[in-house]
Amino acid sequence: MKALVYDGPREVVVKDVPDARIEQPTDVLVKITSTNICGSDLHMYEGRTDLETGMVLGHENMGIVAEVGDAVVKVSPGDRVCLPFNIGCGFCRNCEEGLTAFCQTVHPDPKMAGAAYGFAGMGPFWGGQAEYLRVPFGDFNCLRLPEDAQDKELDYVMLSDIFPTGWHCTRLADMQPGDSMVVYGAGPVGLMAAYSAMLQGASKVMIVDRHPDRLKLAEEIGVIPIDDSKGDPIEQVLEQTRGQGADKGCECVGYQAHDPQGHEDSAMTMNEADQHITLT
Ligand SMILES: [Zn+2]
Numbered sequence: 702m703k704a705l706v707y708d709g710p711r712e713v714v715v716k717d718v719p720d721a722r723i724e725q726p727t728d729v730l731v732k733i734t735s736t737n738i739c740g741s742d743l744h745m746y747e748g749r750t751d752l753e754t755g756m757v758l759g760h761e762n763m764g765i766v767a768e769v770g771d772a773v774v775k776v777s778p779g780d781r782v783c784l785p786f787n788i789g790c791g792f793c794r795n796c797e798e799g800l801t802a803f804c805q806t807v808h809p810d811p812k813m814a815g816a817a818y819g820f821a822g823m824g825p826f827w828g829g830q831a832e833y834l835r836v837p838f839g840d841f842n843c844l845r846l847p848e849d850a851q852d853k854e855l856d857y858v859m860l861s862d863i864f865p866t867g868w869h870c871t872r873l874a875d876m877q878p879g880d881s882m883v884v885y886g887a888g889p890v891g892l893m894a895a896y897s898a899m900l901q902g903a904s905k906v907m908i909v910d911r912h913p914d915r916l917k918l919a920e921e922i923g924v925i926p927i928d929d930s931k932g933d934p935i936e937q938v939l940e941q942t943r944g945q946g947a948d949k950g951c952e953c954v955g956y957q958a959h960d961p962q963g964h965e966d967s968a969m970t971m972n973e974a975d976q977h978i979t980l981t
């Protein structure tokens with residue numbers, strides 16, 4: 702099959718690799734129909750991680766089930782499925798508590814918790830920027846999609862990472878209906894966090910960024926855009942919240958946070974947060 706393979710910093714190549722196949726009775730083989738490029742892929746692409754060459758990238762995947770192992774009972778060939786990027790077993794203590802990002806059994810190194818497709822430090826599992834993807838513990842990891850899966854392909858593929866990641870951020874912030882929320886960073890995760898806050902009944906959602914295209918998207922879903930190139934974002938948030946600061950905040954910039962001159966400081970956003978988000 703053809704796949705996108707990491708070949709060292711800033712080097713990826715599409716080449717022929719051995720076909721993904723059923724290796725365990727609990728595996729599902731998926732023919733990929735959509736896969737996203739994530740900010741995390743860029744971290745690996747730029748050589749910021751210890752990803753080994755030869756890894757097939759791609760952890761945000763969706764497709765059609767091509768084949769299932771003998772022990773798979775829930776998923777059938779022909780099902781359209783989305784694959785959350787974390788691979789869980791479904792039966793370890795962490796998976797049972799919903800902490801599938803820290804599955805204790807899938808990663809082959811028993812000292813490591815958590816596994817993912819095509820990801821540095823998350824096990825040997827090839828990603829889905831390829832024709833086919835092997836999904837371990839397919840019954841647990843395949844999210845079967847409803848009838849409209851084909852028509853809404855580009856919506857559903859967001860369930861593989863971006864949407865739940867944004868949602869999870871609002872849950873970590875313990876956002877409650879009626880809270881005001883400020884989200885830093887209007888990239889895909891930030892926009893999804895803002896949207897998730899709206900869905901959960903936030904009284905006011907603000908988003909800080911300086912890219913006009915991103916701020917426009919935020920405005921289209923009813924979020925208040927805060928352009929930090931046009932004034933101090935802290936002042937602007939205080940103004941929007943009668944001087945109180947937002948009730949809750951989400952940091953969706955990520956570890957490549959940098960000042961306008963381009964100097965990276967991954968803690969920059971977090972260090973400013975206490976000035977305009979209510980301390981709890
Ligand atoms: Zn991702």
Ligand SMILES: [Zn+2]
Pocket residue numbers: 789790791792793794795796797803804805806807
């Ligand atoms: Zn597990």
